Amino acid sequence: MPAVVAVVALGALGWYWFSSLVPSSYSVMDMGRVDYGGGPAHAHGAAGVSVADLTAPADGEPDVAVTLAARARSFDLASGERVQGYTLNGSSPGPAIQAHQGDLVQVTLTNVDVPDGVTLHWHGVDVPNAEDGVAGVTQDAVRPGERHVYRFVAEDAGTYCYHSHQVADAQVRGGLFGTFVVLPTAGAADAQDVTAPVHTYSGHRTVAGRTGVTTVDAAPGARVRVRVINTDNGALRTWVSGASYTVAAVDARDLSGPTEVRDQALLIAAGGRVDLLVRAPARVDVGGETALVVGPRGTRLAAGPEPGHDLDLLSYGSPAPLSFDPEHADRSFQYRIGRRIGLLDGKPGFWWTINGHLFPDVPMFHVSEGDVVRMTISNDSGDVHPMHLHGHHAVVLSRNGVPSTGSTWWIDSLDVADGDTYEIAFVADNPGIWMDHCHNLQHARDGLVAHLAYAGVTEPYRVGGGADNEPE
Secondary structure: OHHHHHHHHHHHHHHHHHHOOOOOEEOHHHOOEEEOOOOOOOOOOOOOEEHHHOOOOOOOOOOEEEEEEEEEEEEEOOOOOEEEEEEEOOEOOOOOEEEEOOOEEEEEEEEOOOOOOEOOEEEOOOOOHHHOOOEOOOEOOEOOOOEEEEEEEOOOOEEEEEEOOOOHHHHHHOOOEEEEEEEOOOOOOOOEEEEEEEEEEOOEEEEOOEOOEEEEEOOOOOEEEEEEEEOOOOOEEEEEOOOOEEEEEEOOEEOOOOOEEOOOEEEEOOOOEEEEEEEOOEEEEOOOOOEEEEEOOOOOOOOOOOOOOEOOOOOOOOOOOOOOOHHHOOEEEEEEEEEEEEEEOOEEEEEEEEOOEOOOOOEEEEEOOOOEEEEEEEEOOOOOEEEEEOOOOEEEEEEOOEEOOOOOOEEOEEEEOOOOEEEEEEEOOOOOEEEEEEOOHHHHHOOOEEEEEEOOEEOOOOEEOOOOEOOO
């Protein structure tokens, strides 16, 4: 009898180990659990339009044309420190790309010598699906010696960034990213414009690739829009020392009725962006000794004490009407984040879960074009998760049951702290297969990834396979 028990136990362990294995090549359409969110079912993976065909106009001269060459190498930060990582056109951050609303943008990515391959994801830009730059989902990784062309219309003004979505945890941390700003088409600028990407290279926190204090010339009293972009894996706390500021936009969407803020910090999720309006001279702090000072040449401003409180965007600003009704959603989804001991790809560990299951047994949220979608994101994992939905912007409805009372708060990157529950809503208006994942890219690498799939959309790409696609 003991021998029989041992055989059964070993068999169960063997089955558990085998069932945890992730295939060496698979389509994300075959992953996990189909979830229709209470809406009508449709054929999963049925023949339809391919992701590869969901493109921007193929004809026409681009208004903005850029070529980016990716390399794996050591390089000097703007402040002189030597780091090992990745560059675009010889630097990190890569070239700052700027367009105007309505411009046709064309970016040619060439991979000079990055051995794992590269892509470019247009973070926060609601591009057509084929231009989203996710290896194994919307394209194959660009191998050394190859090139790939991205084309899209810059429809929405705002602050964005771009970064690799192939082996993303290593490549983004190593510097394979840049900024992308879309300016409004009409009217004069309301302020001087400064883009401030914050990134940590091998322990060196930087603003635009420079440690310490970065200075930008601005006339006394000038109104300055500081576009703070968090390209790190964790939340960024920013504030203005000794002066007030106004939060003009979050994640490339203007806030309504913003008011001046003083002695409060602002928490920016990994992948998140905020536009701060300040009056020169002003010092925008981003932690430690790193800061941006705007003012007349030679201006020096000492750091003030770090504020003890954070601004709550749930009640900041004035309400504005929505163009859709979240109370009459066509589909409602649960995205419950947890953690438990288990096996992932045969390896024991303490892994992230989605709705109680380990990757790849995770949800595939299915929608139809035009659906109003409501999603509840809850976190009981012991860590914070900056959740990022590709291809869409969602509005925050509530946090922990408390409804939003401030400005309409649109997001594409949302910090969900341990113990918190958010309700968000969006309109499914951009057909494709879209990632919905944690933008702490190490967490995504370890399985905190789901997808949003539209009815009638298929995808020809494979994770792994001959192209060695590794989207995280």
